Amino acid sequence: MKNKNLTGSWIIWPIIFIAVIFLGFLGYSAYREFSKNKQVESEIELLKKQAEKIKQENMSLEERIAYLGSEDYQKIQAKDKLDLQDPGENVVAITQDSIVAKQKEEGLNTENNNPIQYSNQKSSIFLKWWNYFFAKK
Numbered sequence: 001m002k003n004k005n006l007t008g009s010w011i012i013w014p015i016i017f018i019a020v021i022f023l024g025f026l027g028y029s030a031y032r033e034f035s036k037n038k039q040v041e042s043e044i045e046l047l048k049k050q051a052e053k054i055k056q057e058n059m060s061l062e063e064r065i066a067y068l069g070s071e072d073y074q075k076i077q078a079k080d081k082l083d084l085q086d087p088g089e090n091v092v093a094i095t096q097d098s099i100v101a102k103q104k105e106e107g108l109n110t111e112n113n114n115p116i117q118y119s120n121q122k123s124s125i126f127l128k129w130w131n132y133f134f135a136k137k
Helices: 002-068 071-082 096-106 125-134
Strands: none
Touching: none
């Protein structure tokens, strides 16, 4: 009887060993697939975020293109860069030199014609407001 038990255990241990190795290999393969799946899902999520960002940028650019093609923008650019004007519109250019020259012509720099005199001296803001509201006109 001892021979029969010895022969049966001799066959079971290699089968158990092969089954453990097979299960280990199967577990390792499942872990690798799970890891790859997780990585692919994270890349998909990242690409979805990038796609949403690009869609928002596209919408912003489309709005800008629509504005740049609008008649209002073209009028503004024509007035600023080409010095054009609308029909019936009068353009007046005021420069610092023309203001000073006109004041000299009209004599507004004299004390008799200008009721409020502002000096170039540094004075408090309170005094400036007081003179603005309560100076004799």
